[in-house]
Amino acid sequence: MTDPDAEKEMDSYFIDPEIVYHSKCERPGDWRGGRVTATGYYVYPYCDPRCCRPTGPFADKETALEWSHSQMGRSDE
Ligand SMILES: [Zn+2]
Numbered sequence: 878m879t880d881p882d883a884e885k886e887m888d889s890y891f892i893d894p895e896i897v898y899h900s901k902c903e904r905p906g907d908w909r910g911g912r913v914t915a916t917g918y919y920v921y922p923y924c925d926p927r928c929c930r931p932t933g934p935f936a937d938k939e940t941a942l943e944w945s946h947s948q949m950g951r952s953d954e
Contacts, residue, residue: 884950887923894945895921896938897931920945 899905899913909930913919917934918941935941 888949890923891945891949894923894942896941896945897921899934 896918897905898918899908900916901913903913904911905913907927909927915934917936918938919931919933920935920941921931922929932944933941935944
């Protein structure tokens with residue numbers, strides 16, 4: 878994505894992303910690629926969750942949020 882407006886929108890998503898706790902072997906309806914492989918907190922992607930797998934697991938919400946903040950300004954993913 879090179880559109881500056883889209884990048885800004887993406888940054889604002891990473892400031893306050895959807896973080897969801899999942900336990901191992903759970904199979905959420907919007908989870909792409911089968912069951913959850915490890916228990917923890919997952920950051921849902923900016924795009925449709927069925928498009929990309931959420932990132933994680935993280936030990937707690939703070940760590941997940943820190944990771945998300947570290948993604949701001951990136952367009953290489
Ligand atoms: Zn995607």
